[in-house]
Amino acid sequence: KGVAFGADSGTVALALATGEASMPIPDSVKVTFKGAMKEHMDFRDVVHATQLQMLQQFDGENVFQGRIIEVHIGTLLADQAFTFTDWTAEMKAKASICISQDDTLIQSLEIAKNRIQIMIDKGMDNHNQVLQGLINKANKRIEEIKTGIKPALLPDENAKYYAEVVIDLDIINEPMIADPDVNNVDVSKRYTHDTIRDLTFYGGDKKVDLGFVGSCMVHKDDLKIVSQILRNIEKQNGKVEFKAPLVVAAPTYNIIDELKAEGDWEYLQKYSGFEFSDALPKSTARTEYENIMYLERPGCNLCMGNQEKAEKGDTVMATSTRLFQGRVVEDKDGKKGESLLASTPVVVLSAILGRIPNIEEYKASVEGINLTKFTPISTKQ
Template structure:
């Protein structure tokens, strides 16, 4: 809650809480080869603009998501970790919350792995071991009789946005410096890029494997300043074990301490007035660097851009990303502790 509501609650002993309306985003069809989950993230503002539910200019701005709950359907087979990429970006839509309909199997897999991880952490001496064990026990209790929360069949929505994945034929980027300003890659292809950042909570270990595969085609260092910040120490450890940090280092990547790094805006910074493509959550003015122009895109697109020193044409992107074809299950597999 905001500070005003907290003060009200402290003074009166009650807190008014209105239930926001929901906006439903329904995905249909099959994703085309080379189209990433990050492109689906950006498809939400892109198709909302086309439908008149969102505008980019701040004056008289329209934003159907603002203050509402973003509900997403049609991607039930995603893992919870991959679904988080969509939920994470709901903050950039100014949504109050996000709920994604997933299969029971996806939720069960996630909770089994996390319960096992919490028990490992407690055993290895992490603080608040009792709390970790209680949380693991709560997950295991749910797994004994799993039941998912689902939308009522007759519920109504403030708006419904249908997105056909077959219509997404090329990557979608968000342009400087507004995460609502979603455009097709072909609209900005050829623009020079000085720095590339692959990191933030919008990434998982699969993105670094994919980037390594693309950058592994590079002979020598890339023509840009390349930043890499795995989101967790576990991810960094696994990348080291798989020998991928060496591949990234040979391409000229600067490996940052796991965490937010450039995305936080008060840690590492790009050079003043740099042209950047980033996998981070947002590209607000001056966040990554003073006067920087920041595009948001997938890790795969960022890796291709790093090789070229410019935003690629769609056919260039698909040609470079073709190295991932047939290896998706191996590349995008997640850490499982169960």
């Protein structure tokens, strides 16, 4: 079978000239966790705190840059762990790999099998039965793990690392926001993904023009969190009113079907002012909004600008990974557009309030909600 590798232009030119190509393997950086997550914290906050604590531990040097991150995810399921591996591009790493544990890996494979089976039941497999082949491979892998023939991947005992980073979960007390820092006097410090600030930094009064829950950084439970926060707000205030637009895009159609079966989509519909229709697709991306929640078509959205675009100069609070200048929101005369990145509950509450919440407002909104959490298994004291 043919194999394709991505490479820079210099490597391609050398391969064409000599018929050979060198492939240097980057050093690895080991990331482990200690302590325990606070009840009001979400795993997205851990992702951002990893960036912050790493920079603090190495005097501002980004040891992730150009290297492979080996992250020990403990009890975190695969679709949730993707929140970390996806962010590693923003950490400027070459790649990342998750080290799981046997029972968690089996659970992740079972979830994947069930979702693939739904696709088969909908007639989405082809004559080569590619989807059924994936289920067969998952079953084989599960059997290998259960019998001990081939347990979950672990690093060699004598593995060597460029650096080892230990993230202290105990000191993550507030939601962590990645800020493009658009007004930093040092231009090189803007749009770096390295400026991570806690909620208190903003004083509960920074205006938010648009909220976005979506992109490849979210999973099914994020949509459940949205519906649960809306129920909490209604219980506390008697109603839900948005002071800024909130765009919500589920990852896939199949996940929407799961949310419908579990009752969460009904609540999202209740609080929304717009729901997508495949029978009436938009011909152009939306650029003007009302202060309502928009349930948009699954898949890429504000990150790509193919369904929605923020108004120029807006302050956007989003679950995505993109805070680069002009990517999610462009500048306009007199005001820089900025895309701040945060967890799902922070984004939802920011849209409801029209500003970044303070810590008391945040804690009240997530009370009783099962946020995305994990327990580390590989720690270094």
